[in-house]
Amino acid sequence: MIKTIFRNILLVGISVLIICGLLFFALQFTGSRTDMRNALQREAAYAEQGLMMNGTDYFDNLKLDGRVTWIDASGEILYDHFGQSDSVQEEPDLPESAGQLECPEVQNAFKDGTGSAIRNSDLINRTAMYYAMRCNDGTVLRLSRPLPSVMDVFMNVSPVLWVLVIVLIISAVLAFRAARKIVRPINEIDLDHPDMASYPELKPLIEKIQEQKMTIQEETMQREQMRREFTANVSHELKTPITSISGLSQLMAQGIVPQEKMKEFSEDIYQESVRMISLIDDIIALSKLDEEAVGPTQEDIDLYQLSEDVVSSLEQKAKEKEVTIQLSGDHAHVSGISQLLSEMITNLCDNAIKYNQPGGRVDVTISSSEEETKLSVADTGIGIPQEYQGRVFERFFRVDKNSSSGVGGTGLGLSIVKHGAKFHNANVELESEPGEGTTITLVFPAKEKTQE
Numbered sequence: 001m002i003k004t005i006f007r008n009i010l011l012v013g014i015s016v017l018i019i020c021g022l023l024f025f026a027l028q029f030t031g032s033r034t035d036m037r038n039a040l041q042r043e044a045a046y047a048e049q050g051l052m053m054n055g056t057d058y059f060d061n062l063k064l065d066g067r068v069t070w071i072d073a074s075g076e077i078l079y080d081h082f083g084q085s086d087s088v089q090e091e092p093d094l095p096e097s098a099g100q101l102e103c104p105e106v107q108n109a110f111k112d113g114t115g116s117a118i119r120n121s122d123l124i125n126r127t128a129m130y131y132a133m134r135c136n137d138g139t140v141l142r143l144s145r146p147l148p149s150v151m152d153v154f155m156n157v158s159p160v161l162w163v164l165v166i167v168l169i170i171s172a173v174l175a176f177r178a179a180r181k182i183v184r185p186i187n188e189i190d191l192d193h194p195d196m197a198s199y200p201e202l203k204p205l206i207e208k209i210q211e212q213k214m215t216i217q218e219e220t221m222q223r224e225q226m227r228r229e230f231t232a233n234v235s236h237e238l239k240t241p242i243t244s245i246s247g248l249s250q251l252m253a254q255g256i257v258p259q260e261k262m263k264e265f266s267e268d269i270y271q272e273s274v275r276m277i278s279l280i281d282d283i284i285a286l287s288k289l290d291e292e293a294v295g296p297t298q299e300d301i302d303l304y305q306l307s308e309d310v311v312s313s314l315e316q317k318a319k320e321k322e323v324t325i326q327l328s329g330d331h332a333h334v335s336g337i338s339q340l341l342s343e344m345i346t347n348l349c350d351n352a353i354k355y356n357q358p359g360g361r362v363d364v365t366i367s368s369s370e371e372e373t374k375l376s377v378a379d380t381g382i383g384i385p386q387e388y389q390g391r392v393f394e395r396f397f398r399v400d401k402n403s404s405s406g407v408g409g410t411g412l413g414l415s416i417v418k419h420g421a422k423f424h425n426a427n428v429e430l431e432s433e434p435g436e437g438t439t440i441t442l443v444f445p446a447k448e449k450t451q452e
Contacts, residue, residue: 017168041114066145069142242276299338301338303444311325323356323359325362325364347413350413363376375442381438383433384438
C-alpha cells in the first residue's frame with residue numbers, strides 16, 4: 001500500500017511540476033515577444049528623434065543588432081542598415097522600392113501611424129519581428145530584430161528547470177514519508193480490539209471491517225450448522241437402509257427365515273439397496289452442482305420432448321398410485337444439460353405423484369414466449385402449508401416426516417431442482433394450497449439470453 005500511495009502522490013507532484021513548467025515556459029516565450037515589441041517601439045521613438053536631429057549619421061554611430069529601414073511615401077528606401085554593415089541590403093523576396101509597400105507593417109504605419117508583424121526573414125533565415133512607425137514628415141521608419149528561438153528561451157529558463165528538478169526530488173522524499181504516515185495507522189489497527197478513539201478518521205473503515213467480520217462469522221456459523229445438519233441427515237438416511245439390509249441379511253444367514261419368506265426378504269434387501277444408491281446418486285449430483293462441475297457442455301434441448309420421455313417413464317408408477325399424468329403445451333427449446341434437466345423434471349413429477357391422492361392428476365405444461373420458456377408441474381395432491389413453502393427446497397426437509405416416511409424418496413429431489421435451475425439461470429416459482437394441490441414452475445430465459 002505504501003508503494004501505491006507513494007506512486008500516486010509522486011505522480012500528482014510530477015504532473016503539477018510539468019504543468020507549471022510548461023505554463024512558465026509558455027509565459028516566458030510569450031513575454032519575450034511582448035518585451036521585444038515594447039523595446040522596438042521605444043527604439044523607434046528614439047530613432048525618429050535622432051534621425052530628425054542628425055540625419056542618417058545618427059544610425060552610423062549605433063551598434064545595432066537588428067535592421068533599420070527608412071522609407072518614403074512612394075516606397076523608396078531612403079536608408080537601410082543591418083548590423084554593422086553600411087551597405088544597403090534588401091530582402092531578396094522584395095523589390096527594392098515598391099516591394100516595401102507590400103509589407104503589412106509598413107502599410108499599417110502609413111495608414112494608422114504604427115504597424116508590426118512577425119515573419120521569416122530570408123536575409124537572416126530566421127523569424128524576425130518588425131515594427132514600423134510613421135514620422136512627422138510622412139516617412140516610415142521600420143526596425144526589426146530576430147526573435148529568440150525556442151532553444152534560446154529554453155536556455156534562458158534552464159535555471160528554473162533545475163529548481164524544478166530539485167523540487168521534484170524533495171517532493172519524492174516528502175511523498176514517501178507521507179505514504180508511510182498514512183499507512184502506519186492502518187497497519188497498527190487491532191482487528192480484534194480496534195481503538196477508534198486513537199484514529200477517529202479511520203472510524204468508517206473500522207466500522208465497515210467490524211460489520212464484514214460479523215457477517216463472515218454469521219455466514220460461517222450458518223454454513224457450519226448446515227454442514228452438521230447435512231451430515232446428520234445423510235448419516236440417518238444411509239443408516240436406515242443399511243440397518244435394514246444388515247438385519248435381513250443376518251436373519252437369512254442364520255437360517256431363521258422360512259423358505260417361503262426368502263423371496264420377500266430378498267426383495268426388501270433389494271429395495272433398500274436401491275434406496276441407498278438413489279440417495280448416494282442425489283448427494284453426488286448436489287455436490288457437483290455446488291461445485292459447478294456438472295460435466296457435459298450445454299446443448300440445444302427440446303423441453304417438450306424431454307418432458308415427454310419423463311412422463312412416459314413415470315406412467316406405470318402413476319397408475320399404481322391411481323394418478324393420471326399428462327403432458328400438454330408446445331415444443332420449446334432451451335440451452336442446458338439434458339441429463340440434469342431430465343433429473344429435475346423427474347423429481348418434480350415424482351413428488352407430484354407421491355404426494356397426490358387416489359384419483360388425482362398431474363399436469364405437465366410447456367409454454368414459451370420471446371422472453372422466457374416455462375415448464376409447469378401441477379398436481380391435485382395434499383399441498384404445502386404456507387409456513388413451509390420457503391423451506392421445501394432445503395436438503396432433507398420434509399413437511400411431515402411421519403407421514404412422509406412411507407412415501408419414500410431421499411429428501412433431496414427439490415434441492416436438486418433448485419440448484420439445477422440456478423445452473424441454467426432459471427427461476428423456480430411455487431404455488432400451493434393445503435388440500436388443493438401444488439404447482440411448481442421452472443422459468444427459463446430465452447435461449448439467446450441463456451447462452452449469453
